[in-house]
Amino acid sequence: xxxxxxxxxxxxxxxxxxxxxxxxxxxxxxxxxxxxxxxxxxxxxxxxxxxxxxxxxxxxxxxxxxxxxxxxxxxxxxxxxxxxxxxxxxxxxxxxxxxxxxxxxxxxxxxxxxxxxxxxxxxxxxxxxxxxxxxxxxxxxxxxxxxxxxxxxxxxxxxxxxxxxxxxxxxxxxxxxxxxxxxxxxxxxxxxxxxxxxxxxxxxxxxxxxxxxxxxxxxxxxxxxxxxxxxxxxxxxxxxxxxxxxxxxxxxxxxxxxxxxxxxxxxxxxxxxxxxxxxxxxxxxxxxxxxxxxxxxxxxxxxxxxxxxxxxxxxxxxxxxxxxxxxxxxxxxxxxxxxxxxxxxxxxxxxxxxxxxxxxxxxxxxxxxxxxxxxxxxxxxxxxxxxxxxxxxxxxxxxxxxxxxxxxxxxxxxxxxxxxxxxxxxxxxxxxxxxxxxxxxxxxxxxxxxxxxxxxxxxxxxxxxxxxxxxxxxxxxxxxxxxxxxxxxxxxxxxxxxxxxxxxxxxxxxxxxxxxxxxxxxxxxxxxxxxxxxxxxxxxxxxxxxxxxxxxxxx
Amino acid sequence: xxxxxxxxxxxxxxxxxxxxxxxxxxxxxxxxxxxxxxxxxxxxxxxxxxxxxxxxxxxxxxxxxxxxxxxxxxxxxxxxxxxxxxxxxxxxxxxxxxxxxxxxxxxxxxxxxxxxxxxxxxxxxxxxxxxxxxxxxxxxxxxxxxxxxxxxxxxxxxxxxxxxxxxxxxxxxxxxxxxxxxxxxxxxxxxxxxxxxxxxxxxxxxxxxxxxxxxxxxxxxxxxxxxxxxxxxxxxxxxxxxxxxxxxxxxxxxxxxxxxxxxxxxxxxxxxxxxxxxxxxxxxxxxxxxxxxxxxxxxxxxxxxxxxxxxxxxxxxxxxxxxxxxxxxxxxxxxxxxxxxxxxxxxxxxxxxxxxxxxxxxxxxxxxxxxxxxxxxxxxxxxxxxxxxxxxxxxxxxxxxxxxxxxxxxxxxxxxxxxxxxxxxxxxxxxxxxxxxx
Ligand code: SF4
Ligand SMILES: [Zn+2]
Numbered sequence: 001x002x003x004x005x006x007x008x009x010x011x012x013x014x015x016x017x018x019x020x021x022x023x024x025x026x027x028x029x030x031x032x033x034x035x036x037x038x039x040x041x042x043x044x045x046x047x048x049x050x051x052x053x054x055x056x057x058x059x060x061x062x063x064x065x066x067x068x069x070x071x072x073x074x075x076x077x078x079x080x081x082x083x084x085x086x087x088x089x090x091x092x093x094x095x096x097x098x099x100x101x102x103x104x105x106x107x108x109x110x111x112x113x114x115x116x117x118x119x120x121x122x123x124x125x126x127x128x129x130x131x132x133x134x135x136x137x138x139x140x141x142x143x144x145x146x147x148x149x150x151x152x153x154x155x156x157x158x159x160x161x162x163x164x165x166x167x168x169x170x171x172x173x174x175x176x177x178x179x180x181x182x183x184x185x186x187x188x189x190x191x192x193x194x195x196x197x198x199x200x201x202x203x204x205x206x207x208x209x210x211x212x213x214x215x216x217x218x219x220x221x222x223x224x225x226x227x228x229x230x231x232x233x234x235x236x237x238x239x240x241x242x243x244x245x246x247x248x249x250x251x252x253x254x255x256x257x258x259x260x261x262x263x264x265x266x267x268x269x270x271x272x273x274x275x276x277x278x279x280x281x282x283x284x285x286x287x288x289x290x291x292x293x294x295x296x297x298x299x300x301x302x303x304x305x306x307x308x309x310x311x312x313x314x315x316x317x318x319x320x321x322x323x324x325x326x327x328x329x330x331x332x333x334x335x336x337x338x339x340x341x342x343x344x345x346x347x348x349x350x351x352x353x354x355x356x357x358x359x360x361x362x363x364x365x366x367x368x369x370x371x372x373x374x375x376x377x378x379x380x381x382x383x384x385x386x387x388x389x390x391x392x393x394x395x396x397x398x399x400x401x402x403x404x405x406x407x408x409x410x411x412x413x414x415x416x417x418x419x420x421x422x423x424x425x426x427x428x429x430x431x432x433x434x435x436x437x438x439x440x441x442x443x444x445x446x447x448x449x450x451x452x453x454x455x456x457x458x459x460x461x462x463x464x465x466x467x468x469x470x471x472x473x474x475x476x477x478x479x480x481x482x483x484x485x486x487x488x489x490x491x492x493x494x495x496x497x498x499x500x501x502x503x504x505x506x507x508x509x510x511x512x513x514x515x516x517x518x519x520x521x522x523x524x525x526x527x528x529x530x531x532x533x534x535x536x537x538x539x540x541x542x543x544x545x546x547x548x549x550x551x552x553x554x555x
Numbered sequence: 556x557x558x559x560x561x562x563x564x565x566x567x568x569x570x571x572x573x574x575x576x577x578x579x580x581x582x583x584x585x586x587x588x589x590x591x592x593x594x595x596x597x598x599x600x601x602x603x604x605x606x607x608x609x610x611x612x613x614x615x616x617x618x619x620x621x622x623x624x625x626x627x628x629x630x631x632x633x634x635x636x637x638x639x640x641x642x643x644x645x646x647x648x649x650x651x652x653x654x655x656x657x658x659x660x661x662x663x664x665x666x667x668x669x670x671x672x673x674x675x676x677x678x679x680x681x682x683x684x685x686x687x688x689x690x691x692x693x694x695x696x697x698x699x700x701x702x703x704x705x706x707x708x709x710x711x712x713x714x715x716x717x718x719x720x721x722x723x724x725x726x727x728x729x730x731x732x733x734x735x736x737x738x739x740x741x742x743x744x745x746x747x748x749x750x751x752x753x754x755x756x757x758x759x760x761x762x763x764x765x766x767x768x769x770x771x772x773x774x775x776x777x778x779x780x781x782x783x784x785x786x787x788x789x790x791x792x793x794x795x796x797x798x799x800x801x802x803x804x805x806x807x808x809x810x811x812x813x814x815x816x817x818x819x820x821x822x823x824x825x826x827x828x829x830x831x832x833x834x835x836x837x838x839x840x841x842x843x844x845x846x847x848x849x850x851x852x853x854x855x856x857x858x859x860x861x862x863x864x865x866x867x868x869x870x871x872x873x874x875x876x877x878x879x880x881x882x883x884x885x886x887x888x889x890x891x892x893x894x895x896x897x898x899x900x901x902x903x904x905x906x907x908x909x910x911x912x913x914x915x916x917x918x919x920x921x922x923x924x925x926x927x928x929x930x931x932x933x934x935x936x937x938x939x940x941x942x943x944x945x946x947x948x949x950x951x952x953x954x955x956x957x958x959x960x961x962x963x964x965x966x967x968x969x970x971x972x973x974x975x976x977x978x979x980x981x982x983x984x985x986x987x988x989x990x991x992x993x
Contacts, residue, residue: 068858071858071859072680080876123954124956127949127956195837328683330687332690334692335692335954524694524957528566531958
């Protein structure tokens with residue numbers, strides 16, 4: 001069965017296609033090369049349209065215990081609609097933590113076809129995968145959280161050999177069926193359980209005597225030794241604190257010479273200057289990223305309005321309890337692994353700090369030169385909902401639009417921002433890198449994010465429109481594995497995605513000590529942490545793709 | 556090996572603790588009742604006993620009390636449910652797979668969803684939705700807690716191996732308090748556990764006790780309380796206060812089924828305030844324990860699939876979440892439904908008497924020992940999750956989805972299979988569908 005997408009302007013950064021008019025051929029759900037003269041079974045005319053791969057959100061909280069806790073906590077913000085929506089205004093009415101069903105529908109309607117859940121606690125991995133499997137249309141994957149387990153910190157304190165940590169990391173990736181490792185406030189969540197209220201990069205967790213820098217170095221080394229494509233995904237220390245730029249730069253230093261991905265850096269790019277004691281340090285972050293090819297970042301852009309912040313960083317979320325709006329914060333300590341904090345929050349235009357956060361996110365996106373190493377995220381729902389992506393893309397592509405909005409913000413934030421002076425406007429090609437090609441590359445996923453032969457035929461087709469926001473809000477067509485699922489913004493067919501993982505090797509003897517530790521201290525058997533391929537595919541219901549490892553250093 | 560009776564190690568499905576490492580007799584295909592080796596758990600013993608087939612079991616689908624051909628019964632039931640204006644799906648004693656299918660089917664027919672334990676679930680949910688909380692999980696308590704406070708009379712009966720899970724082999728042993736009501740039953744239970752420091756107060760005294768603790772940690776003097784604490788408890792309360800004052804991690808555990816009376820929410824609310832206060836200087840957290848008969852499972856699956864917790868109606872395109880109105884018992888009492896499906900797969904728990912007043916079709920999907928099999932319009936016998944088939948269940952602290960393996964060959968289909976069949980029939984009959992076809 002062959003389908004041809006005929007005559008579109010193709011933006012495929014991997015192939016240096018920047019509006020190149022060409023046909024795309026699809027066979028059995030993947031992009032293929034037809035033999036000359038082949039007549040397609042389906043011919044879809046997309047003359048004049050812009051054709052890109054399906055978009056990828058590489059950091060979005062779409063499934064797992066803390067998302068579901070937020071849903072239970074906030075029925076008042078839940079939008080009741082379950083069925084696909086016909087009109088954009090209807091689709092935009094979405095609470096900060098929609099159902100799995102609505103999440104899948106809304107992402108697909110925006111032309112997103114793959115999303116990655118960045119905070120999978122090993123004990124909760126099964127729930128994350130269950131929720132993601134119940135999210136229609138999307139290919140998914142997760143980053144397993146490490147860096148706060150009592151066991152790991154004890155290992156580092158005891159100076160256990162790196163090989164043993166490597167086995168633990170590889171075992172965790174396999175057991176949780178994850179694609180990468182995320183560390184959240186390294187050693188800090190754990191420290192909070194021992195009543196330590198703050199922790200900087202080189203400060204020891206008082207109980208284990210281990211610093212965040214040590215944890216980061218150990219985990220970076222493990223991933224590099226194991227040839228895992230996605231670098232350590234780091235939520236740095238001191239999130240949200242004025243002056244935390246110093247911790248962020250110290251984190252960058254502490255991870256040298258390894259590759260590292262810093263997540264939602266907007267929340268980690270604050271100086272402590274100015275009348276309000278808080279200022280933008282976007283330029284310093286951008287400078288560091290521009291100077292270090294080993295770094296990549298996603299932004300965590302803030303969007304004004306009601307949302308709920310859900311983070312593993314209980315140390316930080318506990319401090320935020322006082323500003324919870326509505327006032328019902330939740331903090332959970334979880335299973336000697338980590339924790340979660342769910343704090344409802346409202347970003348206000350006229351509030352200095354929130355306005356400053358808004359400008360910092362955009363400054364970072366505009367000051368980092370290489371679009372392959374910076375990703376557009378709202379850290380959904382922490383900075384705001386993913387439904388704001390069309391709006392954010394418009395802000396990046398249209399200087400006058402962003403300056404109009406800037407003018408409405410808190411005057412002190414406007415005065416202190418360099419945003420006014422930045423004339424960069426993203427091109428369509430750069431948007432294709434930012435939202436497609438680059439995320440696939442940083443995750444080591446070869447068959448998504450581009451339109452070359454053998455790529456999965458996840459394709460988004462936009463009708464050109466001088467209103468950029470409208471264009472990205474309502475794609476003309478979205479194809480999932482070669483099938484049209486969305487037509488002019490409305491869902492017309494139903495295709496489900498699968499799970500993406502990597503599978504580095506580990507040795508049984510390397511995790512035997514963990515078994516002993518679990519038997520003594522945990523309340524679940526070690527076997528309970530293991531999700532087999534068969535379980536994932538048949539009982540959880542998500543087909544599995546295992547991606548190859550990097551082979552940079554070993555065979 | 557021949558001649559030896561094999562035993563399998565597995566996970567127990569009979570309460571929210573989902574204990575691992577339980578020895579089950581491995582059954583031959585002749586499903587003969589077999590006694591379980593003693594594992595210090597009455598609930599497990601009872602659950603296992605109820606899982607043993609006998610001649611009174613209804614292992615075939617029934618239609619108006621008579622054995623029926625399976626497909627015909629499913630087809631008729633699906634048709635009648637589709638024709639009803641407002642179905643109620645209640646009981647919901649099932650696992651993750653069962654609940655996923657139930658919600659999918661409910662979306663097609665516009666059903667109301669509620670679990671048999673939802674009064675207890677609602678106590679915790681209201682508390683959460685009102686002001687949030689600082690909570691914890693089982694391993695955290697086992698590893699970290701130096702003070703454990705059990706709150707309420709029933710927690711150890713509902714979760715029999717709780718103490719061995721939390722305090723066995725951990726060093727140094729935590730100080731454990733048990734706050735119960737002032738009656739004979741509690742006192743006799745407490746006598747069996749002399750190592751616990753028990754405090755028995757009238758429910759009316761609990762608030763004053765908690766506000767006294769709160770006041771102590773607020774460095775404010777205690778308000779004059781309406782119900783002064785009886786003298787005999789003064790010492791125990793003082794001991795608790797002292798323990799809390801020196802604690803590094805104090806955990807408070809309750810089972811919401813002990814807090815269903817009017818005004819009990821105030822007790823839990825003031826308990827949360829104590830915990831918030833303690834966290835200003837030390838660490839403390841609560842564990843609202845649940846998870847039996849798939850209650851946490853139903854709540855979680857329903858919430859992720861629809862965006863709302865239980866006690867809602869799925870109006871095909873919209874969910875309508877109204878916890879008072881869509882409480883199953885209220886729906887039944889007010890005749891707010893005209894067909895009903897009751898699910899109970901773990902144990903033969905009969906539906907409430909009001910179930911039988913529903914005007915339209917009444918369907919039971921559940922344990923083969925259910926007597927209501929004979930009384931229902933349609934009865935579909937089910938396998939026992941985690942005993943007869945592999946299963947996923949949420950543990951009672953809500954963070955772990957536990958994978959349970961079958962311990963024997965199933966004698967009946969699972970809840971998921973029955974609801975899958977009902978949905979297929981619904982679609983085959985051209986029933987309304989809420990989404991583009993799959
Ligand atoms: S405590 Fe609960 S889970 Fe554990 S054995 Fe008893 S009934 Fe089963
Ligand atoms: Zn995040």
